[in-house]
Amino acid sequence: MPDVQSELERACELEPAKDADAVVGELPQWVVRPTTTAQVADIMRVASAHDLAVVARGAGTKLRWGNRPQRVDVVLDTTGLDALVEHAEGDLILVTGAGRRLETIQQDISASGQQLGIDPARKGTVGGAVATASTGPLRLRHGAVRDLVIGMTFVRADGVVAHSGGKVVKNVAGYDLAKIMTGSYGTLGVITEVAFRLHPIPQGRRWVSVEVDSAQQAHEAVQALVHSQVMAAAIELDWSDGRGQVAVQIVGHADGVDAICEEVIRLLARDAESSTEPPSWWGGEPAGALLKVTYEIGALTQLLEAIGSLRFRGSPGVGTGLLGVSDAVVDVVANLRRESARFGGSVVVLDAPEEARGELDLWGPVRGLELMRSVKQRFDPGRLLSPGRFVGGI
Numbered sequence: 001m002p003d004v005q006s007e008l009e010r011a012c013e014l015e016p017a018k019d020a021d022a023v024v025g026e027l028p029q030w031v032v033r034p035t036t037t038a039q040v041a042d043i044m045r046v047a048s049a050h051d052l053a054v055v056a057r058g059a060g061t062k063l064r065w066g067n068r069p070q071r072v073d074v075v076l077d078t079t080g081l082d083a084l085v086e087h088a089e090g091d092l093i094l095v096t097g098a099g100r101r102l103e104t105i106q107q108d109i110s111a112s113g114q115q116l117g118i119d120p121a122r123k124g125t126v127g128g129a130v131a132t133a134s135t136g137p138l139r140l141r142h143g144a145v146r147d148l149v150i151g152m153t154f155v156r157a158d159g160v161v162a163h164s165g166g167k168v169v170k171n172v173a174g175y176d177l178a179k180i181m182t183g184s185y186g187t188l189g190v191i192t193e194v195a196f197r198l199h200p201i202p203q204g205r206r207w208v209s210v211e212v213d214s215a216q217q218a219h220e221a222v223q224a225l226v227h228s229q230v231m232a233a234a235i236e237l238d239w240s241d242g243r244g245q246v247a248v249q250i251v252g253h254a255d256g257v258d259a260i261c262e263e264v265i266r267l268l269a270r271d272a273e274s275s276t277e278p279p280s281w282w283g284g285e286p287a288g289a290l291l292k293v294t295y296e297i298g299a300l301t302q303l304l305e306a307i308g309s310l311r312f313r314g315s316p317g318v319g320t321g322l323l324g325v326s327d328a329v330v331d332v333v334a335n336l337r338r339e340s341a342r343f344g345g346s347v348v349v350l351d352a353p354e355e356a357r358g359e360l361d362l363w364g365p366v367r368g369l370e371l372m373r374s375v376k377q378r379f380d381p382g383r384l385l386s387p388g389r390f391v392g393g394i
Contacts, residue, residue: 004050008032008074011042021075023055024068025354028075035080037153037161037192043076044190045159047384055386056186058099058125062132065350066185067362070388078127081192084108092198093150098127098191114198117142121285127191133183136283137234137249140317142199145182151195152178154188157380165195180375186386187394188379202233204257208264209247209279210272215304221246222300222316224267230260235317237300238281241309246316247279286311286324289352291333295319295345303343306336319345329356337364363391 008014012034021031034040047054052073057063059079081099088094089112096105103123105116118129119136128134130152133145142148151165154177164177181188212218218237225235225248234249246268250260265272288311295303297319304312307323310332314321325332329352336347349362366372369392376383376394388394 004046004052005030007046007050008043011046012039013080017075023057023072023075024064024066024357026069026072028055028072030073031075031077033077033080037081037155040076040081040155040190040192041159041161043074043159044155044157044384047074048158048382051382051384053384053387054190055389056127056131056190058128058131059101059123061122061124062128062134062350065132066386066389067393068357068388069386070383070393072386076190078125078190078192081127082125085193087112089114092200093195094198095151095193095195096126097193098130099125101125102129109198110201113201115201116196117148117199118145119283121283126194130182130191130194131184131186137236137315139315139320140235141231141233141251146179148196149178149182149194150197152181152191153193154181155190155192157189157382157384162189185390187376187390188385190385202251204250204252204254205233206250206257206261206274206276207247207278207282208250208261208268208272208274209245210268210270211243211245213243215242215301218244218246218304218316219301221268221270222297224269225264226297226317228263228267230264230267232264232317235315236282237312237314237316237321238279239304239307239312244312245279245281247282249278281313284313285322286313288324288326289329289356290350291323291325291336292348292350293321293323293336293343293345295321295343299343299345302339303345306339306343322350325352329353330359333360333364366391 012032014030014032017028017031032043053071054074054076055072056076056078078099081097083097085095117138119138120134135145153163155161232248233251236247238245248264250257261274300316311324312321347364349360
């Protein structure tokens, strides 16, 4: 389609796709690299006119998450949208291009004594973190990604540029499209800029860790922490083969952190130890096929009993975590979903081998699916944006 290619080339830099550009095995024809929101809008207008399916890609660290797209003609590489648009230190606000890497942002603003409270294991781009709603241990203190996003610029499937929210933390007027876009896996629009609320970097930071030899001990340790007066920044659990380690991050004024650590050690009432560095596993992902589990905070024992010898790493203070599965992925997922009523949660397959994907519903049962489908129909009636990648084939 030479005319289409010419139109895309007029919009921005373009090159033929290579094998490495495949999206879960689906190979596109072209890769485009816009550097402005206007260029993204031009690309989407061409795509809309010629019925081209577009998948947005940042650093590619989470490109295998979600279903294989039903089709993909163009991969839209957002890494050229990497401008640091604005840092309003006095208001604790940051506006950045969607292609800027998370680790770069932390370096950008660290001199001001501020941080962005998103710390996923895979250090990808802002757009990728928002599109997949991926966070890490700091979620307990700062909230999920959608709690940090206060505004967004994105391009609709028809090429129209849309804005949601603003640069004011208390902006609550209107329908919050930024919240809808967060976690939508690029199926509703192409995110080009995001405005975040920031938080001060704490002066003091310590970790307290304790070994746990049973699911009940892990549960008791977490319950002691969440029902105490201690305001932990993060509570994490590393678990495998019926035993593990609970670790707590404590932050605050430099002269007060030691006293809080002593209180945490007293609460855990075991051989807990404090350190100025996190455990080596802190914030990392378990190896193997990757499952995301949610559960009721009070049902940690039931969850750990259900997963058996699997490696679990997650945040029991907010009821979410990741499982690593080395083999029999299909059987493991089926068993955990049968057991999910016991721990009051869900099981989503983030990434799995190709042979397992064909036998799995990656998302499992989802409430509100018809509403989600109606939102997709309203935003992208032609199904041009990452078609099929999200829950229910959206």
